[in-house]
Each structure stands twice: as C-alpha cells, then as structure tokens.
Amino acid sequence: MMRKIIHVDMDAFYASIEMRDDPQLKNVPLVISRNPQHTNGRGVVATANYIARSFGIHSAMSAQEALKLCPDAHFKQPDFPKYKKVSHQIHEIFHEYTDKIEPVAFDEAYLDVTENKPRIEDPVALAHKMQQEIYDKVHLTCSTGISYNKFLAKLASDYCKPIGLTVVSKEDVLDFLFPMPIEKFRGVGKKTAIKMRQLGINNGEDLYSWKEIDLISQFGKMGHILFQRVRGIDDRPVEWQRERKSIGSERTFDQPLKSIEQVDEQLHLTAIRLVNELKKQQKHGKTIVIKVRNSNFETITKRLTFDDYLNNQTDTLEYYGRQLFDEIQNIDIDVRLLGLTITNLDPLDFENIKLQL
Template sequence: MLIFPLLDDQSRKIIHIDMDAFFAAVEERDNPALRGKPVVIARDPRVTGGRGVVSTANYEARRFGIHSAMSAKEAYERCPQAIFIQGDYAKYKAIGLEVREIFRRYTDLIEPMSIDEAYLDVTENKIGSQSAVKVARLIQEDIWRELQLTCSAGISYNKFLAKLASDFQKPRGLTVIKPGEALDFLAPLPIEKFHGVGKKSAERLRQMGVETGADLLEVSEIELIDRFGRFGYDLYRRARGIHNAPVKPNRIRKSFGKEKTYGKFLRQEADVRKELQGLAQQLATNLEREDVQGKTVVLKIRWEDFQTLTKRVSLDRSVFQEADLLEQALALYESIEEKDKAIRLLGITLTNLGKEREEDLLDNPEEKETADHEAL
C-alpha cells in the first residue's frame, strides 16, 4: 500500500481581519451615548411582539450570553436593559467597503467572507514588507484612525489557522501562529472552536471521544472519512494545521441558506411552519446584511430515516424578504404528497443570486426591517 506524505504549504503569509462587533461598533461610534451600555442590533421585541433575530451585539451585551442568530425575544429576557437598534445595513455596507479599500493599499489578494471579515494574502504586498505582522498592525491603525473602528487580526501560513488566530484575542487582538506552532495551538482547542465544525459535527465528534484538537489528532484519516465523508478528509488535515486553499479574490457566493437539525423530530405541521418561519427570518437577515437577492428558493427536508428531499421554485422576480421566503417555502412544503414521516432537518436556501436588492420591490419602507448570521 502506497502512503503519500501530507502536503503542507507553509510558504504563504495570510491575514484574517475580523471587525469587532461591527454593526454595534458603528452605532456606538455614531452615538457615543451608547458606549458602555449593552447594545443589540435587532428589532426591538417589545415592538414586534417578540419577532426578530439578533444580528450582532456589543461586548457588554455578550456578557449576558447574547449572540448572533439568537431570537430578539431571548436577548431581551437575558438583558432587559439592553438597547435594541434596528440595523442600518446600507450604512454598514458602505463602511465595509471603506474597510476593503484600506486592505487594497496593502494587497489585491483579498477574499471577503462577509461584510465585516476577509482573508488577505500578504506574502507579496504593496509596501514590500517581509513582516505580515507589520502589515496587520498598519491595517488596524488605518481602520482606527480613519473610521474609529477596531478589528482583530489573525496571522498564519494558511486561512484555517489565520481565522482561528483572529478569534483568539478579541477585541483589538493580533495573534500569530507560525510554522511549527500550529500543533501546540490546536492541541488544547475545544473541538467546536475548529472553524467549520458546527454543533452537530461537534456532537458526533464527542461521541467518538474527541473533545480537543489533541484528541482529533489521534483519530485515523480512514475513520474520519468513513464518518464524515469529504469533511473527514479536511478534519484530518486541520488537526495537523494543514489547509492549502489559496486566497481567492474573485470568490463568488452562489447561494445563501439556513438549516437546522432537530434532536426532537418535528411531527406536527404547526411545528414545521413555525420552524420554517424562523429559518426564513434568519435567512432574510443574512440577505439584508449582504445586500443580495435571488430568484430560486430551495426547501430541504431530511426525514427521520435520513432520506433527504429537496424541492425548488424559480420565480420571475427577485426575493429577499422574510415574507416572500416563507411563502415560497410553505408552498413547497405543502406540495409534498407524502408527509407521514417525522423530520430531523429543515433548510431554506436562496440561489440564482443578484448582487444588489431591487429596492423598487419595497412598497413599504417598514418591510425593510429584518434582523441575523454562517462557515467556511
């Protein structure tokens, strides 16, 4: 049996920049009276009757356990004194583009992951520096001086490690993982901290006795692939600090989606409708954040026996609002003839995307209100 060595490209210098509590930070910058108070970017649940999803929260609010994608109702229950602000996504996008222009002073190899984070390849950069740390510090200083906002930076030889590093010390952090340091950094890391490992994957890994990076290192590649498919192949390499994907400046996202797996299966139609409403709400918030729309809505259902069904509808107009997404998802659900099995997973995805929302579809300005967040 031939054994091939693992390829580990350590020649690159990658920076991951992540703005600190971006939307909330913008609001605090523009209204200094908010500083030091818990701020939640979401529609006020006292006004909406409990509807709405948290887009982000500042660090004061996070001390109460408030986080992105949490319902606004739960955020209020955790912190009744929180200040709820409906997001101004056009403003956030404009500032996000200003941040991106700062990146371009240093490199053209920029891969935006969302409005407030991006990977930068600075192996060769516009200031001719051999130090990625110097470039990252200059970017942090430029963003603060020009926009009065802070960001955290992670620096390493690949995107996976750079992303982990930027999360390590927030806010205003700068963390470096050098070649030769990856295994020591990853070994004590809880498995759910590995970028790309979601709640369900973490649960399955824990069932295998994997709690940390050190535990993951002990699992064979064959077993990981057997249990996780292609993702197992990636997990085996990430446990060793290997991730050779280059920064892709022209990365184009082809879809946006939200899905949820249920430990307690859905058996009642009323429960399915309620869950679809929540998914539509969260997806609408993501679309609002990224200022995109699409013409094809996809419903995904995984039954209790693991059989998966996807149904889609393509429209002659673009949609991006919660009401439209929910209407189409419910219509697809109602078109299913055989619904005698319990549901373990639901998902709504929007594809056939356009870069900008069609503002003229909004007859009522208040319909622009939505309020939430997704992994590599």
Template sequence: MPNDLPIRKIIHVDMDAFYASVEQMDHPELKGKALAVGGSEKRGVVAAASYEARKFGVRSAMSGIQAKRNCPELIFVKPRFDRYKDISKQVRAIFYDYTDLVEPLSLDEAYLDVTENKVGNPSASLIAKEIRTRIFKEVGITASAGISVNKFVAKIASDYNKPNGQKTVNPEEVLEFLQGLDIRKFHGVGKVTADKMYQLGIYTGEDLKSKTLEYLEDHFGKSGGYYYDLVRGIHNSEVKPNRIRKSLAAERTFTENLSSEIFMLEKLDKIAKEVAKRLEKSKVAGKTITLKIKYSDFTLQTRSKTLPYFVSNKEIILETAKDLLYQEKMSNSVRLLGISLSNLNTEDRASTLTDPSEKTVSVQLKFGF
C-alpha cells in the first residue's frame, strides 16, 4: 500500500431490529414475543421484525398475510416513527461524542470515521464497544458494529455477529475475509446480480476475485469494475457527514384494494401533500416525478416524468402524478400508491462513490484496530 494514502478506521453501527426493539423497550409485555412492526394479518407490509419473529422466517418487506402464515403467534403493532426518530437522535448524540464524521444511512445505522477521534483512543474496536455499551445503558436497546478500513467491509462486518455483537476486520485480514464470503453478502450486489453471478459460477468472493476486469466488465458493464475493486478491498468512499439526498418519497398501502381511479386520486392528493411537506422540510426540489403502483397480485410498476425545471409545489407534483396514473390503463386493483421525486437540486453537490486516483491494491498495513 502506498504510504501517502490515508488509512481509515471506520465503524458501521447498526441497531438490532430497531423498530421492534423500541416497541419491546417501551412495552415490556412484548419482550420475548414474536413481533412485527407495520402491516397486519390482513393487509400491509412488515417494516421490521423482532428476532423472535425472524426465527419463523418473518422479514421486513414481507406481506402481513405471509408473515402471519409463517408465525401464527405473531403480534402486529403500528409503527411510531416520531418515537423512532427521537431514539435515533439519542443514539446519534452518543456518536458525536466520539467524532464529527458521522454519516447516517437511516434512523438505525450510520458510519463513523474514528481515525482521528475526540476521545484520543487509537483503537476503533474499543470505541465501538464503548459506543454499544453506552447505547444499551443510556438508551435501552442493543446495537451491533463492524470495524475495518473502509465502509464496505465495516458494513458487512456489522452483520457478522448480530445481534448485540461486533466484528473487527483488521487491515491484513480484509482480503481473506472477503474471499470467504458468499457473494450475496456483498453490499451493493443485489438479488438479480447475485443470481447472475451464480449462473456464471461466481458463488464466493474467491470466485469473484478469480475473474479478470475484462470478464467482469463484459458481463456486468461499468459495475464490473466496481465488483473487481470490492473483492480486493478497494473502496475509498469517505464518511460524509452531510450525506446528499438522492430522492424523497411517500407511499401508502391501503386497507382495501382500490379499483376506482376516483379513489386513487383522493389517495394521491394526500401522498402529494406529504411529499411536498417533506420537500419543504428538507429544503430541496426535484425534476423527476415517479408514480409507484403495486397491484393486488403484488406486481410492481413505476411510471416517471422528468420536468424541465425543479418543483416542490404540491399542485404540480399532484398533477404530474395524475398524468402518470392516466398514462395507461390499470391492469389490476391497486394495494399501494407512492410518489417520489429524484434528480434533486442537491445532486450537483454530491461527490462520486470512488475517486479512481485513490485506488489501492492491498490492505496489508497494520495499525491500531
């Protein structure tokens, strides 16, 4: 590794079954129970599942009907996002006691760069342990952490000893760690790509590393170079405290399927109002408006339109969404509608994922992890 390149100490902290854990903390009678936040045994989608429910195969994004089939004793509770936001703020306050380089990914996870930190502790592993201990004592829920030289490896490592655990992948261990992983564990490799890799005989990091750059680019286009770097531990995206928002959305799952466009328009009005409210709060606007439609058979369709100007006005968003709704005839009754804005006026300030000039070819230098 070239000596003039920075060596980072990155922690990825991930709260354990966050929404469900908050509900169990606030309602002791739910502790130890199979719990699903969101959805119901008739409608909706599971937003989060307790570890007791996960033993039965209940997962986030699963329909409430399927979740109940998997676990007949499952308890459904309505989400309380204001409460989750409040808990998230408490957790982040702990993060900032150690570093200002905190990049939240969502309410329940964040990256921390502790290469230089406020407590003067050279060990990222000890800092992660202290943060997890404080979260449990001061907030009341558990967290897991991954510690390594970059965000990619740290994120994978945080899932390694869940729940309530942590894993450190030292610099000299990164290549071996990645080669032993199932390719499905690689953050950034989705289900479709993973299935394609399986068809090509790429099952593990070791299999991926055996492929040339040309081979990967031939089969995966520009993403081939990204995968080529990842399995070699090359991922130099910095922790960005002011993370640039790429899109903003709101959606609703309905108690009963909608077959009338009149009822759909009523729902779109409320959704557009919520999107406009979030845009105003975030002080952003966007050009591309996308209508999301999920039918009663769970097939998903999106329809998009890009305007020649930035918008945040509810009326314009709603009118565009209406145009998209009427773009073609509905193929079935509808269980979910959503509106999102992308191509935001923040994106010109966004930096790229990786600066090619910062690429390294190995991670063999030891330092205080």
C-alpha cells in the first residue's frame, strides 16, 4: 500500500509518430499496417489513430477487415526502427524521474516513483510534469495511471485516453473495479470471458461476490489471482532489474515462402541478425527455438537444448535452425513468419567447465 506506481501508456504511439512527422495524416483515418490492397488482403493492424478507431478499427485486427470498416482509411507501413528510437528517447525522460522502470512494450512502462530523483512527493504532480516533458521533447502525448500497485495503475492508464491521468487510491478500489467489464481484467481472454458471462460474471462486482474456492474450481490458478485483483491486491514489484530471458529475430513475409531454398536463405539472414544481437548483448545460450507460422496463421514452435552453450556463429544457428524446421515442415512448405530465438541465456564470460574426475 506504500508504493507509488505510475503506468505510462503512449497514445496511439505508432500512429502518433507518423502524424507528428507528416501533419497531413492528422485529419485522416490512419492505420499502421501494410495496405491489404497491395498484399492480396494480408496484413495485421499494429495500431490506428483515434479517427480510424471511431470506425471500429483496433490493433491485431486483419488489415482486410479494417479496410471493410473504413474504405477511405490511409494505410501506412510500420517503421519499427523509428518507433524504437522514439521509445528510447521517452525512456531517457523516464530515467530523469526514476531508474525503477519495467518496460512492457515500445509504448508503455511501469515506473516505481515511491522514491524518485526530483523528490516529488505527490505522484500526480510528478506524472503531470513527466507528461509535459514528453510532449515538449518528443511532441507526443501519453496517458498515465497512478496507484499503489501495477494492476490498478495499468487499468487506470486506460481509463481516460488520450492525454488522461487517472488515480486509484485504496479508498477508490471497489468503486473503480465494480463497474469494470470483466474483459478489462488482465488475464481474462476471449474464451475465459465467455465462460464468465455464462456463469453470470459480467463485471467486477459480480466477480467480487464469488468465493475464492469457487473461482479456483472454475478457473484454476487464475481464479485465485482474480479473487485478489478485484480486491485491489497485487504484490508484484516493478521488475526493473530483471534479466533478459531470450534473444530472437523473426520476420513476416508479404508472400509466403514456398520452397526450401527460400527458407534456407531466410534462415541465413535470420541467423545473421540473431548473432549480431547476441554479441551486442554479450550473451550466449543453450536452447535454440524456431517459430514458424503458415498462411492460416497457425504457429508452431520447436526447441533444441544442449548441455553446452551454442556458438554465436551464423552457420551454427542456421544449421540447427534447419534441423528444427525439417521436423516441423519438410513438405508442402508454406511459411508466412519465420523466427529463431536463443534462450537459457548467460553472460558470455560464463562457461561450463568440464572436469575429468
């Protein structure tokens, strides 16, 4: 209850960057995605500006569906290197206030400001100051949620967008959560939400009325978590010193790969990118994972773990990547997405030492 947590969520981040850089896009329904008219209907919406959202367009929607909802939408190819650069600028601003920062994505992060660098006691005043500085320096807006834990801060940042600031104190918890639609509770996906509504759990107040043992019997471990969350309980700290668990590289293709020669070429390029990132992060690992998605959006992953660390060499990762690929798909090749990841990471100066006993 003593923590002061701020969740910062940039407003329509990718779209806002594009509108900032090209003011002509400010007054049109802008969708950040490949244009489905140029890709035979393929593509997924990364985000959309608020004009496009008024038509029902949202992230993770197929670009084809977005076009049907708004035939006049302007589609803009995502520029992730640019978005990453802007995200880095915003994180530099965060570090002026605290080093206890848990990034969630390019456009959002948790900040623990219980003790902060400017020594501002009031988290509302601190959030206002930070919002203004972000706007002054990168010309983008954000919404902030302030509370004593991560769960409530996340819900609060989404409560009043764009350019919102919402505070949830201990005294406000039930008033805030009771009318909340059950789908808003983190961990409640589409299937779980359907089951909950069938059980008569439509909002936070309905959830609060259930006994913990009954929620566990229906939803397992998630039942215990939801029992706590609807009571404003979330003891998770802001994980600002967590170790990176994996390093990977993947690519989605406009036209699916249809031959093993195409797959080999892309595995080679993926391995190059992955090796460069491993060297940059000064890491190596014992497990290699391949990820393959086909034109039906079915995703398969397969992994291989070794006793010793894999060499950070392109031909090594490419070789084992091909082995794993052959176990997944060696006939009727259809690859929309291909990726390689190294997990089980340790610093490069950490090695296994074999002793002759």
